[in-house]
Amino acid sequence: MTALQEVAPRERAGVRREALYFAVRNGKLVTGFGIVLALLLLGLIVPVLLGGNPNEYGTRPMSPPSAEHWFGTTTFGQDIFLQFGHGLRSTFAVGAIGGGIAAAIGMLVGFVAGYRGGLVDEILNMLTNIVLVIPTLAVLLIINAYLGIRSVSVQGLFIGLTSWPWAARAIRAQTFSLRTREFVDLARMSGAGTWRIITREIAPNMSSYLFMTFILLFGGSILIASSLDFIGLGPTEGVSLGLMLQNANQWSALQLGLWWWFVPPGAAITAIVGALYVANVGLDEVFNPKLRET
Amino acid sequence: MSLRVSELKVYYRTLKGEVRALDGLSFGLADGEILGLVGESGCGKSTLGKSLIRLDGRMRHAGGTVVLDGEELPIADDRRMNDYRFHQVSLIPQYAMSALNPTRKIRRMVTELLRSRGVTLDTAELESRMSQVGLPREVLDRYPIELSGGMKQRMVMVVSTLLDPSLLIADEVTSALDVSTQKAVARALLGFRDSGYVKSMIFVTHDLALTHHIADTIMVMYAGRLAEKAPADVIVKAPRHPYTRLLLDSLPEVGVRHTDRRLTGIAGSPPSLLDPPAGCRFRDRCPIAGEECAEDPPVAEVAAGHYVACWKA
Amino acid sequence: MRRYFGRKLLIYGLTFFVAVTVNWMIPRFMPGDPVASMVARANITQPAAVEAMRRYYSGLFGFDQPLWQQYLNFWAALFRGDFGLSIWLFPHPVSTVIGGAVPYTLALIVPSVLLSWVVGNRLGAYAARRKLLDNTVLPVGYVLTAMPYMWLAVLLAWALGVLAGVFPVAGGYSFSMRPNWSWTFLLDLLHHWTLPFLSLFLVALGGWAIGMRNMIIYELESDYSNYLAALGAPARLIRKYAFRNAVLPQITGLALQLGVLVAGALVTEIVFAYPGLGSLILKAIQNKDFFLLQGAFLFIVIGVLIANFIIDIVYVVVDPRTRAGMAGARA
Numbered sequence: 001m002t003a004l005q006e007v008a009p010r011e012r013a014g015v016r017r018e019a020l021y022f023a024v025r026n027g028k029l030v031t032g033f034g035i036v037l038a039l040l041l042l043g044l045i046v047p048v049l050l051g052g053n054p055n056e057y058g059t060r061p062m063s064p065p066s067a068e069h070w071f072g073t074t075t076f077g078q079d080i081f082l083q084f085g086h087g088l089r090s091t092f093a094v095g096a097i098g099g100g101i102a103a104a105i106g107m108l109v110g111f112v113a114g115y116r117g118g119l120v121d122e123i124l125n126m127l128t129n130i131v132l133v134i135p136t137l138a139v140l141l142i143i144n145a146y147l148g149i150r151s152v153s154v155q156g157l158f159i160g161l162t163s164w165p166w167a168a169r170a171i172r173a174q175t176f177s178l179r180t181r182e183f184v185d186l187a188r189m190s191g192a193g194t195w196r197i198i199t200r201e202i203a204p205n206m207s208s209y210l211f212m213t214f215i216l217l218f219g220g221s222i223l224i225a226s227s228l229d230f231i232g233l234g235p236t237e238g239v240s241l242g243l244m245l246q247n248a249n250q251w252s253a254l255q256l257g258l259w260w261w262f263v264p265p266g267a268a269i270t271a272i273v274g275a276l277y278v279a280n281v282g283l284d285e286v287f288n289p290k291l292r293e294t
Numbered sequence: 295m296s297l298r299v300s301e302l303k304v305y306y307r308t309l310k311g312e313v314r315a316l317d318g319l320s321f322g323l324a325d326g327e328i329l330g331l332v333g334e335s336g337c338g339k340s341t342l343g344k345s346l347i348r349l350d351g352r353m354r355h356a357g358g359t360v361v362l363d364g365e366e367l368p369i370a371d372d373r374r375m376n377d378y379r380f381h382q383v384s385l386i387p388q389y390a391m392s393a394l395n396p397t398r399k400i401r402r403m404v405t406e407l408l409r410s411r412g413v414t415l416d417t418a419e420l421e422s423r424m425s426q427v428g429l430p431r432e433v434l435d436r437y438p439i440e441l442s443g444g445m446k447q448r449m450v451m452v453v454s455t456l457l458d459p460s461l462l463i464a465d466e467v468t469s470a471l472d473v474s475t476q477k478a479v480a481r482a483l484l485g486f487r488d489s490g491y492v493k494s495m496i497f498v499t500h501d502l503a504l505t506h507h508i509a510d511t512i513m514v515m516y517a518g519r520l521a522e523k524a525p526a527d528v529i530v531k532a533p534r535h536p537y538t539r540l541l542l543d544s545l546p547e548v549g550v551r552h553t554d555r556r557l558t559g560i561a562g563s564p565p566s567l568l569d570p571p572a573g574c575r576f577r578d579r580c581p582i583a584g585e586e587c588a589e590d591p592p593v594a595e596v597a598a599g600h601y602v603a604c605w606k607a
Numbered sequence: 608m609r610r611y612f613g614r615k616l617l618i619y620g621l622t623f624f625v626a627v628t629v630n631w632m633i634p635r636f637m638p639g640d641p642v643a644s645m646v647a648r649a650n651i652t653q654p655a656a657v658e659a660m661r662r663y664y665s666g667l668f669g670f671d672q673p674l675w676q677q678y679l680n681f682w683a684a685l686f687r688g689d690f691g692l693s694i695w696l697f698p699h700p701v702s703t704v705i706g707g708a709v710p711y712t713l714a715l716i717v718p719s720v721l722l723s724w725v726v727g728n729r730l731g732a733y734a735a736r737r738k739l740l741d742n743t744v745l746p747v748g749y750v751l752t753a754m755p756y757m758w759l760a761v762l763l764a765w766a767l768g769v770l771a772g773v774f775p776v777a778g779g780y781s782f783s784m785r786p787n788w789s790w791t792f793l794l795d796l797l798h799h800w801t802l803p804f805l806s807l808f809l810v811a812l813g814g815w816a817i818g819m820r821n822m823i824i825y826e827l828e829s830d831y832s833n834y835l836a837a838l839g840a841p842a843r844l845i846r847k848y849a850f851r852n853a854v855l856p857q858i859t860g861l862a863l864q865l866g867v868l869v870a871g872a873l874v875t876e877i878v879f880a881y882p883g884l885g886s887l888i889l890k891a892i893q894n895k896d897f898f899l900l901q902g903a904f905l906f907i908v909i910g911v912l913i914a915n916f917i918i919d920i921v922y923v924v925v926d927p928r929t930r931a932g933m934a935g936a937r938a
Contacts, residue, residue, distance in 0.1 A: 130622045133915055135866035137873065138907045139629070145892055145900055146633045166863060219753070226755045227874050231885075232892050245757060249878060254765055254776065262765075266758030274753030348837045379839030393834035395848050397855070397927055407835065410844045439928050454838070 032279025046085025090240035098221025101160025110171025132165035302358035330509030712883035727815025751813025756871035
């Protein structure tokens, strides 16, 4: 505690240590990441532990949760807990791939537009605005319908390619404000190139912001993917939480009263995305001392 | 005497404990007097400015009294203090450039503000005061974004003094301005006093040179306490406290070329107010500190109106 | 002002152009013969219909013409309002099929978006000033906004529809009825509308409430709020100003959220088999009716563009700074 007070505020290692100090004491951050990690572990463990094909028909259809089938079975006798485990994997995969690609494009466009300015900025800004206005899901509908998406990673790829604009905009604005700061001027005067300045000076100084952007893109990708799955444009191979919801809806789980079919997948998506949002608020409090409750 | 501050203590609550931003400050201010308040950042001068009108959420009134025109100000009671704000005590904030609501035309904002304080706007009076600081009446029908920085500053000055407060706190009003505008603002403030719009004024700044032009008295603060207070000329020409001398030495003198004498700041930094050391708080940086400085120096009146807190003065 | 709108219109025009071009390009760059695969995949039983379809679509694509001619033809057809014929409902034109579904979607989306925005903003503003309310609004808001639209829809349908039996869970109106302008039918419409509306409303509500809460806290700490407080202005006035200024970014947020809200409406309609665009798209996908799908896509894009433009106009009306800035800042 006393050691922390002595750290000069500008020292980067000190800032990191202080951030960590507040991070482990921030309830929102710890709870949020805790939930996400728990579900991730569940997704990693369950398929290995249970084994077998999640789509394999079983002998006891429509049975409610029991010791044998923890989450019950579908109308075809498929084990819902096994599907749930596999679905969690797909959901995290699509979030990581979609969020990762969107973050990469958003950073590239945002940094270049914000740092270079001028005509480059004008053109990139126009591009960003166009992709921003087009409803993402509608584009993905057309693409997925024609191409027939097979795998989770291709689905994630297309989600990433269409959901970057708001991130690019936000990063552009941040870069814009950093561009005129002394340390960037100093780097420029010492002859550093654009790329070097962006990767060495600008990006590290907004790393917390970039991380939070990625988290939001991650959650967004999960929600978009689940909508696509639900409309029937999900990956044709494998299982996802959205496909479980789609199947439940398609085979009238609602009317048949099979609540154990549609409750777990939706609850898991809500839990993951909600926990990410809450963790993000926590991160914001950690990185912006002004928001810390005193 | 219009203002009497006695043993005022105001602490900041932080995660690490209470910071004693004002730690037993006493001084007086006469009717018609302009007091220049100087010191390094963190010496408590802004805290004093805030304490006299509105404590922010993290500040705590830990002791002492403030008496204005014979009435004690309830500075710890936000609600009761409201009666005094604007009418008795007013403020020209540091952030005058952004103090006006950006989405209201100025006339409407002023009208709504006055109405909320139970006063009807006297447009003729407002316009005459505006013209006194060189603002055309058309400004009233504009949005803040349409005004230049200097115009916004002057508009805020007019608004803050509209109810003829007894005490005006001008908090770092010149720090964001260029030199010629600074002079104009200083002149306008003097004009307000001379026209009787404000009775007395505390001019908070870190710019000792500018203070000299406007203030009648100058008070130098250090680490939450009074270091020296004297008529402006005395402070500038015959300072007694070593800190004041160092402050003056660090100023560039007009007309003096600094070829052989490099400008030096004061070495070291003020002590942490989280757990301030006993004794004179300037001791560690003081060139003439001695044995006796391990004990708190009392504030002594060394000449009429000249107060110093130093054993060596 | 002209410059501002000129720029906006340019972006919307370009967006529309890009959308139409994508729409034209995708089937043409798909591997194989699009007509053959389309007709083959469509579940049509009568051979006569198959032949008619093949002839119609071959002519429509116009593969004997050069590519640029095909492209121009595509635009020309578009301006005539000709989106081709639906495969699923052959030989009904796509525009007619979509025209029948659009009113249902609009009736769902417009009230839910506007109401959730208004109520969410109020709720967020109240939450910002009462600790107790804040501690309930915030978590509930996060849960709502993290919910997939269709899941809340399913939950509501299950709880209020299947279990409680208060609301119907499928269709835009009862199967036994024919659409007409009688009170009985309108009440029936409203009865079917309630649950899909409610689920759209609730999910969106959470996001607006959180956004407003954060914005208004930011505004209450801003310089003008502090100045007013220092001059003893009552909290009522300060909150009024803060609310008004906090609403502005929420208007921009509305424009940014349009895509998500439309997506939400589509999947919600699917849950309730509500006869709007969402259900239509599901049918188009299930029946490989790409013309219908493409028509729906263009309709959605056009709708979102129009909504964006309306929001732009509203913003200029509400935020004086845009007008002042446009008139040329006189400093």
